[in-house]
């Protein structure tokens with residue numbers, strides 16, 4: 273009999289739903305559990321509530337074939353995967369309430385032989401905390417010993433590192449990092465992932481696996497902070513930062529990343545705080561990097577305000593709102609923050625150009641700003657604040673934007689006079 277037949281995925285959002293659908297397509301019976309009724313209903317009707325290439329077809333197939341069902345409440349299974357949100361609060365402290373609620377919802381269902389996997393990005397020690405909670409509430413179960421006869425169950429951490437837009441491909445092909453709270457837990461979780469992952473399933477401890485995920489994003493944040501700091505230095509000394517980076521990167525062992533208006537998204541801008549919160553006195557570089565990236569956003573606001581004040585009758589195109597190029601995701605977006613600031617201050621003079629959104633986000637709509645395509649903006653604006661390197665903006669030829677005063681935070685219009 274196969275070792276893993278029934279899987280419950282707790283939280284069927286951007287990570288949980290593709291994971292549930294993929295596992296269901298590999299012959300396991302999967303229950304997708306979510307506290308949001310509309311999510312449960314939508315997926316049960318073989319549709320999807322998130323946008324991700326090819327996911328609709330896969331979900332439709334596994335739901336119609338009966339391999340993926342949904343519910344607001346978990347049911348007994350061989351494997352429980354927890355993929356719920358782990359945000360930080362306004363003081364940048366991790367909020368684990370969803371992980372704790374998800375765990376509470378399965379405690380009474382656990383049975384000998386079960387495997388509990390945490391996939392949510394989490395602070396160091398969270399998985400061990402889950403094992404402790406299970407031991408407290410279910411003294412009949414023993415964590416991570418060999419054999420099921422003595423009530424052994426298994427607890428492991430396996431972070432998700434997929435790129436939105438390529439989730440289904442990367443779920444299968446990326447290497448995974450798997451850390452159990454005991455070696456037996458790691459081995460069991462490895463066997464589970466090997467049943468549907470083509471990438472390597474690298475074994476480690478639960479704590480190391482938690483830190484691996486946080487390290488990946490803190491590393492990116494720190495490197496971007498270096499580039500952002502460099503952009504401020506170049507501004508002070510009137511040097512072209514893009515030229516400096518291009519030439520420095522000709523060194524065979526140098527790879528400076530590109531600066532921007534700050535750092536956004538729900539991972540890189542958030543995850544370093546998980547490490548900083550757990551060891552404030554040891555994380556000076558990470559904290560400073562976060563602060564540098566946050567302060568770059570304020571600096572762009574200052575530059576934009578100074579330029580706008582110099583041209584009291586000019587209309588201002590804010591080009592891009594999303595946190596990175598060619599997506600519709602506004603989470604933690606510094607561009608959105610900059611646009612909002614300018615909207616509050618200058619109202620109708622601000623014209624938002626965001627080709628990946630159909631309408632203005634409500635926060636901006638309240639401020640009477642315009643919403644237009646790039647053609648209209650090029651016709652009606654005299655200033656452009658370039659915030660996101662969308663393909664649509666890259667393609668605008670110099671002849672069509674020569675009349676603009678530009679702050680180009682992404683370095684895609686380098687063939688004209690610019691500020692950063």
Ligand SMILES: NC(=O)c1ccc[n+]([C@@H]2O[C@H](COP(=O)([O-])OP(=O)(O)OC[C@H]3O[C@@H](n4cnc5c(N)ncnc54)[C@H](O)[C@@H]3O)[C@@H](O)[C@H]2O)c1
Nearest residue numbers: 283284285286287306307355356358370373374392393432
């Ligand atoms: N989205 C990504 O690209 C990505 C990449 C790597 C890691 N992660 C991490 O994966 C985790 C999940 O992220 P996501 O983007 O899928 O979040 P999401 O918000 O898209 O989905 C999470 C789902 O969990 C549900 N939920 C919350 N509490 C629940 C509970 N107690 N029981 C059942 N369902 C519950 C929510 O209703 C939601 O539908 C986070 O820790 C995130 O940091 C996300």
